[in-house]
Amino acid sequence: MNFELFEDEATDLPLGEGAVVLRGFARPLDDALLAALGPVVEAAPFRHLVTPGGWRMSVAMTNCGRVGWVSDRSGYRYDRVDPESRQRWPAMPAVFGDLAARAAAEAGFADFAPEACLINLYSPGARLSLHQDRDEANLDAPIVSVSLGLPATFLFGGAKRADQPRRVSLTHGDVVVWGGASRMAYHGVAPLADGVHPLLGRRRINLTFRKAL
Ligand code: MD3
Ligand code: FE
Numbered sequence: 001m002n003f004e005l006f007e008d009e010a011t012d013l014p015l016g017e018g019a020v021v022l023r024g025f026a027r028p029l030d031d032a033l034l035a036a037l038g039p040v041v042e043a044a045p046f047r048h049l050v051t052p053g054g055w056r057m058s059v060a061m062t063n064c065g066r067v068g069w070v071s072d073r074s075g076y077r078y079d080r081v082d083p084e085s086r087q088r089w090p091a092m093p094a095v096f097g098d099l100a101a102r103a104a105a106e107a108g109f110a111d112f113a114p115e116a117c118l119i120n121l122y123s124p125g126a127r128l129s130l131h132q133d134r135d136e137a138n139l140d141a142p143i144v145s146v147s148l149g150l151p152a153t154f155l156f157g158g159a160k161r162a163d164q165p166r167r168v169s170l171t172h173g174d175v176v177v178w179g180g181a182s183r184m185a186y187h188g189v190a191p192l193a194d195g196v197h198p199l200l201g202r203r204r205i206n207l208t209f210r211k212a213l
Contacts, residue, residue, distance in 0.1 A: 018180020027173030036093035040064045043090045046121045058126040065092040066115040078212040100144045100209035107177035109142045114209035122204040124194035130186045141211035142179030149200030157186035
């Protein structure tokens with residue numbers, strides 16, 4: 001029996017071919033995830049990257065793992081070093097990698113060992129316009145995303161930018177595994193609505209795990 005207002009916010013939801021929302025999967029680990037995040041962002045602080053077109057992204061980003069995703073005027077890429085510090089990115093905390101592997105396995109992808117964890121910080125109003133994730137060398141592996149803090153409206157489109165996206169609410173502790181036919185779907189995040197989350201205040205943090213190499 002569930003006492004949620006909307007059934008699709010209480011249960012695991014198959015989003016499309018190869019994509020599944022694991023509602024609340026990361027919730028038991030939220031304190032451990034946030035504790036592990038502290039030293040990561042101390043070594044590699046959140047920053048607003050610039051797109052190749054010259055726009056400052058409203059989402060602030062950092063990374064941990066063997067490589068990190070970066071954008072600047074010359075393009076998008078995975079880089080072994082943080083361009084701000086010129087040091088390697090902080091190592092991926094075990095609690096991050098273990099969670100990503102367990103979530104992928106739950107969705108049917110065995111042995112998911114991501115090299116990259118992109119950490120996205122949303123403040124009220126921050127958004128991510130529709131895009132595809134195509135900078136990874138391995139496009140067969142799924143992407144695992146973990147939502148923490150304020151809820152967001154995720155836009156899940158199709159193979160073409162013009163395909164009308166579905167709107168899916170992602171809340172604290174939700175984990176989404178995107179694989180198979182969904183791996184190359186256009187997707188984005190609607191401007192974050194203001195609010196206060198008990199653990200994260202006026203923020204949303206999304207961890208995105210990828211096989212980048
Ligand atoms: C669907 N981040 O960093 S994660 C990104 O909430 C990104 O911060 C969003 O899109 C965020 O590139 C969404 C969920 C996600 C990630 C990759 C996908 C959804 C995806 C790839 C294909 C389809
Ligand atoms: Fe993306």
